[in-house]
Amino acid sequence: MAHSGTTLILIMSIAVLAPLLAYGVSRWLPVPLVIFEIVLGVLVGPDVLGWAHSTDVVDVLSELGLAMLIFLAGYEIQFAQVKGDTLKRSVWAWVAALALGLGLGLLLSGGGFDKGVYIGTALTSTALGTILPVLRDSGDLQSRFGSVMMAMGAVGEFGPIIAMALLLSGRAPGQSAALLIGFAVLTAAAVFWAMRPKPPWFARVIAKTLHSSAQFAVRLVVLILVAFLALSEVLGLDVLLGAFAAGLITRLVLHGAAPESSEVVLSKVEAMGFGFLVPLFFVVTGIEFDLAALLGGGRVLLLLPVFLLLFLVVRGLPMWLLAPRDLGRRDRSALVLFGSTALPLVVAITTLGVQEGKLGSGEAAALVGAGMVSVLVFPLVGLRLRAGSGDGSGAGSGAAGPGSGSGDAGRMVSEEEAW
DSSP: OHHHHHHHHHHHHHHHHHHHHHHHHTTTSOOOHHHHHHHHHHHHSTTTTOOOOOOHHHHHHHHHHHHHHHHHHHHHOOTTTSOHHHHHHHHHHHHHHHHHHHHHHHHHTTTOHHHHHHHHHHHTOOOHHHHHHHHHHHTOTTSHHHHHHHHHHHHHHHHHHHHHHHHSSSSOHHHHHHHHHHHHHHHHHHHHHHHSOOOHHHHHHHHHTTTSSOOHHHHHHHHHHHHHHHHHHHTTOOHHHHHHHHHHHHHHHHHHHOHHHHHHHHHHHHHHIIIIIHHHHHHHHHHTOOHHHHHTOTHHHHHHHHHHHHIIIIIIHHHHHHSOTTSOHHHHHHHHHHHTOOOHHHHHHHHHHHHTTSSOHHHHHHHHHHHHHHHHHHHHHHHHHHHTSSSSOSGGGTSSOTTOOHHHHHHHTSGGGGO
16 A cells, blocks of 8 residues: 555656646647656656556556546537537548558458457547647637537547447447447436436535535536446446546536536536546556557557558548538648547557557557657647638637747646646
8 A cells, every 4th residue: 555655646746747847848839738747657657767656546546537538528529519410421530430440450460350459449539638628729619620620529539439349348249239229228318317407406506515515516427427437337338438428418417407507517527637537547657658668679669650640541531531521621631630639548448458468568558659649749730730721710819829928838738638
């Protein structure tokens, strides 16, 4: 336990130090906070300084951090924007990416099915939680580009989780599909309950306990999250699926029952997530990162730029081809870059692959390393393209961008950017 305590102190020290470093660096280059958390985790991990090591307690907290991250990504989905023709195009773009990703994954794995599926599904993911704060700060989130990116990103978050549940469960496809249908039916029942008008006392209790020790709404949010995590585990599905569904349900409950209090409740949940659990997950990712395998040279090191290129090809090419026709060339290019930004799900998928013995630690490190580079580079280039798109939005409209001043730099290190 003492060892766990020492590691936790190091992790939370990094969680405090990372925003300070991000604030200083963002005066010249807006580097996402998650990069500092992972890199500092690598620094104190066993491959460099050897100060911190994974323990059972730390691993459990890290898994809770991942669940909270995916939960908040699900909460961000705005149903009013993700619908219609844009949603159809987003689904088909992801299906095409999955087919392309699985083909290339099997090729890179030398024909190993499970390894190919892990690699292929990782290549189809989009870090919606990472790019949403960037789009919000740049003023693009409410634009036409933002609504398309929201739809593409939502499918890029949800699709890989479904693919993992179907392809990597170890069950027959029919049995996996039946369990998914059962989960969908239960989720639909929860959606029906969430959308029904709540009695007046429900909103009054939320408002009355909002700033008291009771914290009814926050406790309800945690109950919804834990219930869906348990449901996923009982059905033998990935807990990420339950976390994402819980986020969707929570948004419907809060915005339907207590819209005037929903933002305050969300801020409290985000404080719990981004103040403790989410940074812990990313720091632990750095601690467990197999730097020695990546820097050992040979095939593993060469895989990093290959995976980075494949993010653009597998995820980006279908988005370019199937993007709505009213988006110009610059917007399509920016869509490819933002949509190919991947890290949280890449970390989750590779972690599962290594734990199951289906993916080598070196290949996992190359995938995570490519995801880190994508988070660092792709959104910045995308903002540059948006700034020159001529639609009056984006980084060129005075919002936070690569060339913004210190006032915007403060926003770049908000807790929300831990995604």
